[in-house]
Amino acid sequence: MSINHHLDDATLVSYSAGALSQGMALVVASHLSICPQCRKRAEVNDSVGGALLESLEAETVADGMLASILTRLDDMPVQLTEVSTDTAVIDPEIPSPLRDYIDRPLDDLEWKRIVPGVAYYDMPWEGHGVSRLLRIAPGKAMLAHTHNGNELTMVLRGSFSDEVGRFRRGDVADLDDQIEHQPLVDSKEDCICLIATDAPLRFTTLFGKLVQPITGF
Numbered sequence: 356m357s358i359n360h361h362l363d364d365a366t367l368v369s370y371s372a373g374a375l376s377q378g379m380a381l382v383v384a385s386h387l388s389i390c391p392q393c394r395k396r397a398e399v400n401d402s403v404g405g406a407l408l409e410s411l412e413a414e415t416v417a418d419g420m421l422a423s424i425l426t427r428l429d430d431m432p433v434q435l436t437e438v439s440t441d442t443a444v445i446d447p448e449i450p451s452p453l454r455d456y457i458d459r460p461l462d463d464l465e466w467k468r469i470v471p472g473v474a475y476y477d478m479p480w481e482g483h484g485v486s487r488l489l490r491i492a493p494g495k496a497m498l499a500h501t502h503n504g505n506e507l508t509m510v511l512r513g514s515f516s517d518e519v520g521r522f523r524r525g526d527v528a529d530l531d532d533q534i535e536h537q538p539l540v541d542s543k544e545d546c547i548c549l550i551a552t553d554a555p556l557r558f559t560t561l562f563g564k565l566v567q568p569i570t571g572f
């Protein structure tokens with residue numbers, strides 16, 4: 356797989372610092388799991404951050420707090436779950452960090468339709484912004500929108516094009532609030548993306564504004 360669109364430095368630094376929303380961190384982790392190039396950059400960030408942390412750590416974790424956490428862990432009932440890697444179905448289309456939340460092939464998910472040709476599947480948590488899989492049929496465009504914050508999109512299947520370029524499997528679109536774009540699916544099959552924002556999208560068309568309250572984007 357050749358990856359042409361990567362994560363921004365700013366996004367990687369925020370990820371290393373643990374400053375991203377859960378959804379955005381999942382997109383970053385998913386891309387890192389298949390992109391050696393970004394993984395290398397993330398490792399460099401981590402080693403710089405780790406050196407900084409080491410000098411702080413001794414002061415920030417109080418002994419008493421650690422002891423009380425350990426006691427509480429001892430008190431918790433132990434649940435044993437049998438995980439057999441032999442029988443687990445590993446779908447190569449789903450990056451490993453995403454497998455914690457998606458337990459079946461993408462086609463078997465309960466997709467919710469927004470408009471004909473556009474469906475979504477929400478990640479199972481709530482928080483700021485959006486975190487979901489988006490599935491768009493060939494030839495369809497996503498609604499034109501800008502962002503109040505950042506938007507991260509990773510292609511899992513198919514491809515789309517927008518003002519920035521063409522995005523195929525593994526590529527990430529790492530967009531800030533300066534960009535208005537309207538991704539158009541240009542593959543023969545549906546395009547499925549993992550998408551996360553740290554704030555709601557801002558639609559720029561009348562139709563987008565009308566459906567926004569319904570779709571929750």
Ligand SMILES: [Zn+2]
Pocket residue numbers: 358360361362386390392393394
């Ligand atoms: Zn990359």
